[in-house]
Amino acid sequence: MFTLNRLPPSLLHRSPKARPLHTLTFSPPSCIRRTTRTSPLRSSCSSNFRRHQRSAHTSSGPTLPTSDAQKSTIYALSTPPGRGGVGIIRISGPDALQVWRKMVKPHTAKGKPITNPTPWKLHRCRIVHPSDESNTLDDGLAVFFKGPKSFTSEDTLELHLHSGRAVISAVLSALSSSTTSSTPMTTSSSSAPPPTPTPTFSTLRPAAPGEFTRRAFLGGRLDLTQVEGLKDLIDAETEGQRRLAVRAAEGEVRAQLSSLRKDVVHALAQVEALIDFGEGEEIEEGVFEGAREGVEKVLETVRGYLDDHRRGELLRSGIKLAIFGPPNAGKSSLLNFLAQREAAIVTPIPGTTRDILSLSLDIGGLPVILSDTAGLRKTEDVVEKIGIERARQAVQNADISICVLSLPDILSPPSQSSTDTEHWRALVSPTTFFLLNKSDLLPPSPTSSLDPERLLSSLLPPSASTSPPAATSEVPTIPAQEQSHPPQNAWIASLSSGTGTQAFLNGFATALNARYGLSATADDAGRATELNPVVITRARHRDHLKAAQGHLEVFLEYGPNDVVLAAEELRYAARAIGKVTGAIDVEDILDAVFRDFCIGK
Numbered sequence: 001m002f003t004l005n006r007l008p009p010s011l012l013h014r015s016p017k018a019r020p021l022h023t024l025t026f027s028p029p030s031c032i033r034r035t036t037r038t039s040p041l042r043s044s045c046s047s048n049f050r051r052h053q054r055s056a057h058t059s060s061g062p063t064l065p066t067s068d069a070q071k072s073t074i075y076a077l078s079t080p081p082g083r084g085g086v087g088i089i090r091i092s093g094p095d096a097l098q099v100w101r102k103m104v105k106p107h108t109a110k111g112k113p114i115t116n117p118t119p120w121k122l123h124r125c126r127i128v129h130p131s132d133e134s135n136t137l138d139d140g141l142a143v144f145f146k147g148p149k150s151f152t153s154e155d156t157l158e159l160h161l162h163s164g165r166a167v168i169s170a171v172l173s174a175l176s177s178s179t180t181s182s183t184p185m186t187t188s189s190s191s192a193p194p195p196t197p198t199p200t201f202s203t204l205r206p207a208a209p210g211e212f213t214r215r216a217f218l219g220g221r222l223d224l225t226q227v228e229g230l231k232d233l234i235d236a237e238t239e240g241q242r243r244l245a246v247r248a249a250e251g252e253v254r255a256q257l258s259s260l261r262k263d264v265v266h267a268l269a270q271v272e273a274l275i276d277f278g279e280g281e282e283i284e285e286g287v288f289e290g291a292r293e294g295v296e297k298v299l300e301t302v303r304g305y306l307d308d309h310r311r312g313e314l315l316r317s318g319i320k321l322a323i324f325g326p327p328n329a330g331k332s333s334l335l336n337f338l339a340q341r342e343a344a345i346v347t348p349i350p351g352t353t354r355d356i357l358s359l360s361l362d363i364g365g366l367p368v369i370l371s372d373t374a375g376l377r378k379t380e381d382v383v384e385k386i387g388i389e390r391a392r393q394a395v396q397n398a399d400i401s402i403c404v405l406s407l408p409d410i411l412s413p414p415s416q417s418s419t420d421t422e423h424w425r426a427l428v429s430p431t432t433f434f435l436l437n438k439s440d441l442l443p444p445s446p447t448s449s450l451d452p453e454r455l456l457s458s459l460l461p462p463s464a465s466t467s468p469p470a471a472t473s474e475v476p477t478i479p480a481q482e483q484s485h486p487p488q489n490a491w492i493a494s495l496s497s498g499t500g501t502q503a504f505l506n507g508f509a510t511a512l513n514a515r516y517g518l519s520a521t522a523d524d525a526g527r528a529t530e531l532n533p534v535v536i537t538r539a540r541h542r543d544h545l546k547a548a549q550g551h552l553e554v555f556l557e558y559g560p561n562d563v564v565l566a567a568e569e570l571r572y573a574a575r576a577i578g579k580v581t582g583a584i585d586v587e588d589i590l591d592a593v594f595r596d597f598c599i600g601k
């Protein structure tokens with residue numbers, strides 16, 4: 001029988017920082033029937049299994065060691081500096097209560113000092129200097145959060161002050177001066193050395209960026225996905241970003257990944273039981289098959305998360321949208337319309353735009369990085385040639401594009417058309433939308449009789465049809481439930497007169513949300529259904545989940561005779577998923593995660 005000790009050294013290697021996977025939480029598989037008879041040999045072989053059993057009752061979430069930093073008390077201004085109604089200074093750590101006792105005094109002079117504040121209750125108070133109670137620094141509010149029921153899981157004090165530069169600065173200086181010494185300086189004629197001053201708050205120091213949140217993570221209040229969600233929530237500029245961040249901060253991603261990891265660990269327990277006991281005598285048959293089935297389900301879920309059209313990442317970083325088309329069609333006019341200002345130069349001269357002009361916009365609640373490009377045509381002008389090459393690259397690198405065409409040009413016979421179609425046609429992809437512009441230049445017949453899709457089908461090759469895009473690994477596809485009503489992706493409008501522009505804007509925002517948004521859609525019965533849940537919002541999530549996918553796939557290649565190797569793949573898979581949430585020791589990535597936080601958060 002194999003035991004883990006017989007693994008090849010390469011498979012036994014683990015990062016020295018990684019917590020051994022034996023401490024993973026799992027429920028013993030129900031298929032295992034323990035007998036009362038246990039031979040001495042079995043007893044030694046089953047140590048792995050017993051370790052799992054023990055840890056099932058003790059391990060819950062990250063149990064990282066207490067660092068020196070956690071023994072100190074940190075303070076910082078948690079609101080933006082400058083003039084404002086309220087500024088909040090946060091103090092977290094063992095000295096928080098001491099700070100309260102020294103600096104928070106009842107509002108009235110007659111009021112009794114509150115040595116033991118009622119936790120989680122706002123107290124109206126004077127904020128005084130810790131070494132001179134008569135020196136009132138501000139008149140405000142204070143609240144004491146008793147650990148572990150606080151954000152950081154430590155005793156935390158919040159001082160709600162008037163947010164004026166002088167007030168904030170006075171309170172911060174008072175805290176800072178009390179960390180070194182509160183003993184007034186005296187002159188002494190004796191030769192004896194002066195007594196070493198005792199600081200009022202011995203553990204107090206200014207907080208580093210993101211340190212309050214780091215303590216919340218170390219205290220088990222948040223996992224890494226919630227920490228990242230919190231940061232994204234603070235940074236959110238559009239509705240889509242806010243909704244994505246709230247989900248992560250609330251722990252939705254944590255729950256999804258924890259459940260996934262639990263399933264992997266359950267399968268691992270089954271396989272390890274086989275290593276310890278072997279199928280047949282003490283363990284029911286079909287255990288390995290049971291583990292396989294569990295892993296297949298997990299793998300399907302992981303693939304679903306990975307096949308998300310990069311929605312989460314694009315929502316965070318911005319969807320790259322390139323405007324392209326022939327010269328003089330109205331591309332820069334479209335950029336100005338979307339930006340609602342004269343950002344780009346517009347003239348009747350074909351070839352006005354030479355370089356890429358980019359700006360960030362909120363379209364339908366989604367963050368979009370919009371780029372105007374040079375008109376595509378054959379040219380001998382050196383500068384224009386460079387601009388056209390840049391335009392091509394911008395379109396190819398974009399997540400989505402809008403091709404602007406002049407409607408009168410499309411309708412005129414090829415011999416009279418000023419548009420050279422081959423240049424822009426080469427850049428049309430399944431993620432291209434069309435705006436047929438200058439409808440005001442058509443004779444006064446109802447433009448509603450014109451079908452933009454039909455007009456385009458005569459211009460575009462069949463492979464670049466405007467019907468819903470085919471699935472490819474790179475190009476986002478529209479989920480099946482949306483394909484029952486193909487979204488519109490071509491509109492007729494006049495950017496000069498404004499006719500049709502609102503319909504274009506509404507339709508385009510809807511199409512954009514269908515591809516990248518988090519909005520609920522209705523199924524055939526009219527019930528609200530969510531699109532695939534967005535779990536991945538960062539490259540690091542994708543990397544770890546891809547690694548997990550790889551290990552799960554390798555596991556499925558093994559049979560019941562390779563249980564040791566199979567178990568090792570499951571361990572790696574569980575570790576990879578755990579790295580996303582921080583459920584294992586990931587000290588090396590913590591710095592990267594918390595580095596971008598502001599001080600006071």
Ligand SMILES: Nc1nc2c(ncn2[C@@H]2O[C@H](COP(=O)(O)OP(=O)(O)OP(=O)(O)O)[C@@H](O)[C@H]2O)c(=O)[nH]1
Nearest residue numbers: 327328329330331332333351352353375438495496
């Ligand atoms: N009649 C009419 N003219 C328009 C419309 N939209 C834009 N124009 C005009 O068309 C000309 C070209 O517009 P631009 O927005 O500069 O076109 P472009 O595609 O950026 O052109 P290049 O930068 O040269 O590639 C300008 O004179 C615009 O005022 C429209 O809907 N109707």
Ligand SMILES: [Mg+2]
Nearest residue numbers: 331332352353
């Ligand atoms: Mg232009």
